[in-house]
Amino acid sequence: MTIVHRESNTLALAAQAMQLLDFGGMLIKSGMLPSSVRTPESAVAIMVKGIELGLPAMAALNGITVIQGKPTVSPQLMLSLINRSGQLDNIEIDTGVQGATVTMKRRGRTPFTAKFGPVEAKAMGLDSKDNYRKQAPVMYQWRAVAACARVVFPDVIDGLYTPEELGADVQVDVQVDEDGAMTVAVQETKATPQPAAPERTLPDPQVEAWANKVRDMSTRVRKVAPEDEVNKTVDFYDWQRDAQEAQKCHAELKELGLHYAPAKPSELVPASNSDAEAMVSAEQISQLQAIARSCGATVSDDRAQLWGYSLNAAGPIRTKELTESQAVVLLGMFGDKDADERKAIMQEAKRAAKGVLL
Structure with missing residues (x-):
């Protein structure tokens, strides 16, 4: 089965612009939309993105959030898009205080497992956040879901990230009914401003070194992974100007390569370290x-x-x-x-x- 996203017709949307603006304004006045949707123009932009993903208007408005100019989706909506695609063969989620493990299997592909727990949260500086102190298992679970979805279903989720992954502080409300079913509501509260990169007259040696590693890794991964999936990863990160972005891009490319070439993981993991990488403490x-x-x-x-x-x-x-x-x-x-x-x-x-x- 081939996945085809519903492409929007620009001229048709332009003709409907005023109707959409009126509709967006009406929804905002109704109080039914998240507080992050403040203007009719924002509502229209989210609805258009929803059309591209094949989502109804209200599902898009409640599931898509714009963070620093980029559309993001809740992890629940990620799972919804994956289920709608008809390509999900199986999913297993194991969550606890020691971390969460999510395994997804796409039809015709090998299963892939993503893990997120205290070690990863501490390494990323997340363990001090209020959500991770109060509801760590839930935060671990949705981080693992998003990481797994990006590797197994990049075309379905259209390369989108969750609000928290782009620096937004999110509030999680967890409710468990008498049958043990868990309901999770995720609401963005603020975005953490990114510090401006200092101006440099000469290239940063660490950035240059990591950029070369990204180029090398992308070349190797293209031999085993689909071109469009590699391009989405490379295009998402500002790896040519930011060392941390380059490290994230390198790690995700390696993960992508291991997914498509599980029999030969040694080709994608260097036996020795590089001078550009921070050494073990x-x-x-x-x-x-x-x-x-x-x-x-x-x-x-x-x-x-x-x-x-x-x-x-x-x-x-x-x-x-x-x-x-x-x-x-x-x-x-x-x-x-x-x-x-x-x-x-x-x-x-x-x-x-x-x-x-x-």
């Missing part, structure tokens, strides 16, 4: 050493095998050679594993190193 090294001991990795060679195997790298990686981002991945990976599971991974790493992994 002393605190992370201490945490990783504790994990290694619980896995039974008592010598440096065992630890190198464990890290390389867990990151799907081409070879062993010593603890001090890890990048900060690789350390975050490892801490998140082992954080929800018990002692037996950790030891089993160590044994698999040793067998893989000997070339006898079953």
Whole structure:
């Protein structure tokens, strides 16, 4: 089945502009719209975007929010669009205080799993936010849903992000009925202003280094992933001028490549780090050493095998050679594993190193 979005006819919409403006003004006066929709023009813009996504007017007005000039959708609306597409074969959601795991399977494709939990929230500076202190499992769940949807259904959600992912502070209202069904209402309250980038007379070496990494990764991912999905990722981020944007773009491209080439993940994960990447911190090294001991990795060679195997790298990686981002991945990976599971991974790493992994 081929997914075709309903394309709007510009001339037809122009002819209906006054009617839409009147309709938008009427809805605003009715008090039925979110407080973020303040003008008839804003309402019309959201309705037009809804037409492109195949959404009824009220569904679009209640599910789409404009953040810093970009349309965003609630994670619930993301799931609604995916269900409407008819391409969702199966979805599994596991949520708890230790994090959320979401697995989606698209028809004719392999399943993909996204995880978001305390480790990721802390790394992104989200753990101090009010929502994450009061309702962390819910926030973890919708972050994982959005991350999974962007990889498995980028064409269905049209590359859209959730308000929180673009820096908006959101308020989450959770209600659970007597049958255990959960209802979640997400409302944007404010947008966190992004600091202006300082003017530079010369290129930032770190930006240049990360930009080169993005170019290299996009070239490799294009060999296995659809061109339009790669382009949407590359076009979304300001990776040529901002190092943090470039890092996010690089990570998402790598995730996309791993999704379409699961049999050869080592091609997309470098065995050694780059000078452009922040190196593992002393605190992370201490945490990783504790994990290694619980896995039974008592010598440096065992630890190198464990890290390389867990990151799907081409070879062993010593603890001090890890990048900060690789350390975050490892801490998140082992954080929800018990002692037996950790030891089993160590044994698999040793067998893989000997070339006898079953």
